[in-house]
Amino acid sequence: MGFLSIAHSDVGIKKNTNQDSVLIKQASTDYGEVLLSVICDGMGGLAKGEVASAALIRAFSDWFEKVFPFILYEKRETKEIDYNSLQKSWNELIDNVNHKIADYGAGFHAPCGTTLVALLLIDHHYYIVNVGDSRTYRLNRSLEMITKDQTFVQREMDEGRMTEEEARNHPQRNVLLQCVGASQVIIPDFYEGEYEEGDLFILCSDGFRHQITVDEFMKILSPQLLTDEKAMRDAAIYCTELNKQRKESDNISVIIIKTN
DSSP states (O other), rough: OOOEEEEEEOOOOSSSOOOOOEEEEEEEEETTTEEEEEEEEEHHHHHHHHHHHHHHHHHHHHHHHTTTTHTTTTTTTOOOHHEEEEEHHHHHHHHHHHHHHHHHHHHHHEEEEOOOEEEEEETEEEEEEESSSOOOEEEESSSOOOSSBBBBHHHHTTTTSSOHHHHOOOOOTTSOOOOBBTTTOOOOEEEEEEEEEEEEOOOOOOOTTTTOOOHHHHHHHHHTTOOSHHHHHHHHHHHHHHHHTOOSSOOOEEEEEEEE
């Protein structure tokens, strides 16, 4: 199974710097095509958020080229990914970058950090790691939010102390429980499952989703309409401009992947 993929990132209408970073890497293997996509939403004083997000993106890029092949071929006879090995490898990568970003921020007296959402697609299986409030959705016959935000309001909703409507307008709605580079210990969330031909995966920073409704996502990003990468890019740009028209103040980034 192959993939169509695009990435789009925009500084938005308010910030002077785009602190988001994005990555798509694809390779041909004995398993067929494999694809890694990552979005990191940086934040921090003195506009150092872009440094944090770029550092994590570089680490995942290096991982895909230098570490992933060994994980891929650990069980080459059965063509199965060792999920425990993958989690361990990603945990080590995140922990290493977490300390590097923290040291960098301390040197400038400007703490900085970044969210992370990474998606690996291989042989009809998806593997996701998430820290913070960037998201992964899957869209086919319905829109499924696969990841869960690591935020104060999400925790309050999970524990029954806040409704979704209250969370949407809460003054602490953007407060993260974890952030790579700004937390002493990072405990990522991992997700895995199977995908079908024609599924659409959407990775996005929070700036991409605040101003667009579920119904609009379903209409604009319909897999039936996004038949090639031009259509996918046009849809990403349309959503981005719609966010800006509705006064979204954050950077805006999205990756769209279609399995075919």
